[in-house]
Amino acid sequence: MSASVLSAPPADAPRAPLTRKLLTADHPTWCPGCGDFAVLASFYRVLEKLNYPQENIVIFAGIGCSSRFPYFVNAHGGHFIHGRSLPLAAGVSLSRDDLHVFAFGGDGDGYSIGGNHLVHTARKNVRMTYIIMDNSVYGLTKKQTSPTSPLGFKTKTDPWGVYDHPINPMRTLINSGATFVARTHATQVNHMVEMMLRASQHDGFSVVEILSECVEFFEGAYNASVPRKGGSFQAIEEKKHDGTPEDAARHDPTDEGAAAHLALEPWPGRFGVYYENKTRATKNALEQDLIARTREKTKGASDLELLQKTFARMR
């Protein structure tokens, strides 16, 4: 469905740039010290930089601590069924191609109950940006096992330690066909802003996984990648194609095999853009193309005429 049919936006009057003050809505209800605060602050900065018209920003989320996100951003948005934010966002993205659609969620929402939706939204390459705030635990229901809980972690539903193998989000996303896959850390604000900015500007289904610590139920989960806590934050160096010998060792994000290989690195793994495919067409574009091709043959006939013709054939 072409957006122009639905509403022709009026010629925009010059407007003031987006600011954090304009974008701030309800006060976040997260626990003090939650990593999600940094994600929210970074997202404000991303929106300031993008400077989209405020009314064209749409933010959806499912259920979970991180899925409270839409309440805190002054834009359009919705808080939806557990795990089903991606189908909702896909519906909006496909019916209003001109909007900037974001989906937020956590690891339980995205990889557990919403896992099948994640795979198929990625496969279809629907144009939107999905930000997953991974804390490796169910926080809202007070410490149950999540699909990314590491082996041995004691939760209320695994009191003797997790023994189900956790999923590898980067590997899953690359395999599913997501066309932009990045990983970042809530303590690295500049890196996080850069990743979210690039994801937002990507034409296709872009995913950023942000390791965002749950201070209440899984404190220190990501210390291995926090230099302040004795870990090391290993950013991915991307290929610059400058012909220098050190460039050969750098990661080529357009190489799917290299991205999948990178995703297999041991914990805590690397941070940065794993995979970026700028050539695969989005579902939005393919659908527009299909509509254009089928309408070519109708020679501008009205809906009524076309339907009557169809009904005549069905008699």
Add this chain to the structure above:
Amino acid sequence: MSAPVRPKPFLEPMYCKGCLRCIDACPRDCITPGTEINPATGLVPVRLHLENCNGCTLCIQACPEPYGLRLETEPPGFEGDFVLEDPAKLFGEKCVPIHSEGDLPDNHIALPACEAMVLKGNYAAAIGALLAGCRHFFGYPITPSTEGAELMAKILPRLNGSFVQAVSEVAAVNMMYGTGGAGLPCMTFTSSPGFSLMLEGISYMIGAEVPGVFVNIMRAGPGLGNIAPEQSDIKLACRGLGHGNTRAIVLAPSTPQEMLDLTREAFALAFRYRNPVVILGDGFLGQMTGKVRLPATMIRPGLPAWAVWGDRAHRHNLINSIALAETDLEAHNHHLNRKYAAISACEQRVDCYRCADAEVLVIACNTPARMAKGAVEAARAQGVKAGLFRPITLWPFPIDTLAEILPGVHRIVVVEAGPGQLEDELRLALSHAGIAPPPIDYVRRCGGFLPPQAEILAGILAPEEVPA
């Protein structure tokens, strides 16, 4: 010199779907649409007239699976249809204990007498399930029911049981189908939005007659609603368990003690009738702490004869809910209806408090019944003859007992923490029984509030409305 004779097609009426693709493919018009329904499949196979057939085999290429058209002579190497072989012959005897034919009965083990415990409603229900012999739990965290699952996670491994935090409620209910189909007691804890997700699986379980116990700690809806208590799923549990002709016994406890007793009882009912049983508790009940006494015995479950247990004795058993032929499905529905009628006749349960001489009858269940009891006491203190009728089974509604009480009743007051679903059940039950009730008033709160005792008392004392 004669042309080589090529093999011609022949029709397998059991496999022909009557899709008519072969008719379009045949260049010599040898095939016509059929006119007679094949009684075995309910489909209309095509008819072949092979006088003009030159064996071009185009029809066979057009024929989709499962290939209603085949060649008269199969190509060399074709060995005919695959024949199922007895696994025992192929792989030898399986090393599992072979049960004798027929039901293995439950084993009752005496529990030593102990002090009453002080337990949360959710924990009490989990303990009830453990004492009923449930060793398989499948669920997904959802407030306000998660504590039940957490207790099971802690205890079950020690009891050689299995606890699975499923990927979603949809997965959980289908895991229950698997365990229930094997004839073992299993359960889940969930809350309203999760119960919505389970309905599809519940319909399949009822269709396939698989037992299982669902503890639904109801919260306020519709949609996302909130996590506060509401009696929001009475309609769903009594009238809307997925698609098709579905019914399940719905138990409504009102104290932590009843959470334990009714959950324990629910397993017996589920296996007696080979049907899921739903326990509806409201969020307060799940979170409420109260004194709980243990029963005298615990149960080590046997194995029903119908179980698909995977050994020689149970090999002839079949658990499914599909019946493609209309006659089979109608007969299965009649069978289910007879079961539902038996449940309605035998399993109505109710708790009547000062109903014998009641003129104002308060009807309430779950936590609101406790406030209603206080209000009945207060009304009696003021000289109003009030009584509390507390259904313990919401389906079947205890209409037989109600019918005995009603002649002396001037007015009914339905008290509920919800938008009128209990009143709907009451009215439906009265209507089906052909009873003309006295005026029915209500005291309702919803969105997470319970009707307070003062409001209920006001509802009891309200003067009867005189029609103008």
